[in-house]
Amino acid sequence: MSRIVGYTRILVDDDTSAETATLHGAGAIMVFTDTSTDWPTSTPELDACLATLSEGDTLLVTSAARLAPSATRFTRTLAGMSARGIRFRSLAERSLSTDDGPREPAEVFGALEALRVELARVRGRRRLSTDGAESRPRGRPSVVTPERLAIAVELRRHGRSLAHIAGVLGVSTSAVQRALAPIDVDRI
Numbered sequence: 001m002s003r004i005v006g007y008t009r010i011l012v013d014d015d016t017s018a019e020t021a022t023l024h025g026a027g028a029i030m031v032f033t034d035t036s037t038d039w040p041t042s043t044p045e046l047d048a049c050l051a052t053l054s055e056g057d058t059l060l061v062t063s064a065a066r067l068a069p070s071a072t073r074f075t076r077t078l079a080g081m082s083a084r085g086i087r088f089r090s091l092a093e094r095s096l097s098t099d100d101g102p103r104e105p106a107e108v109f110g111a112l113e114a115l116r117v118e119l120a121r122v123r124g125r126r127r128l129s130t131d132g133a134e135s136r137p138r139g140r141p142s143v144v145t146p147e148r149l150a151i152a153v154e155l156r157r158h159g160r161s162l163a164h165i166a167g168v169l170g171v172s173t174s175a176v177q178r179a180l181a182p183i184d185v186d187r188i
């Protein structure tokens with residue numbers, strides 16, 4: 001007898017209880033949940049889930065992005081499942097599901113591209129949450145170093161224009177303006 005087994009994992013500091021409820025509501029008799037933040041290196045529940053499945057069973061996910069960290073890994077996982085006679089169903093990406101019969105190639109490739117984009121978003125959100133946790137500055141470093149800023153403040157105190165200061169420092173006028181904006185040069 002075929003079974004529907006669910007799988008989900010934490011993407012970025014999210015709660016999987018809603019995912020689990022959705023999977024049970026869609027017919028999953030059991031749901032495996034990876035809660036490790038070391039994903040994609042540590043997926044013990046996915047490994048256990050795949051070991052539990054047998055020929056004729058269906059793996060159910062709310063989104064294909066919950067199954068693999070890349071489109072390549074996703075297709076490898078699906079190929080391994082298909083070789084064992086296991087079907088796949090994604091509630092969000094019906095075009096990637098294997099339990100409804102054949103699909104048009106353009107439909108599948110479009111869904112894989114959408115998956116690739118979603119996984120890039122997930123990686124970006126993970127990076128941002130990691131950057132915030134470690135208090136690393138985001139974006140490009142400023143061209144106005146603390147040494148250059150001290151020079152700019154001194155020149156501005158002597159009444160030099162922003163263009164003159166930019167020329168002396170070898171940076172753009174807007175860079176000098178941004179660096180001096182939070183500083184009240186007259187009070188220093």
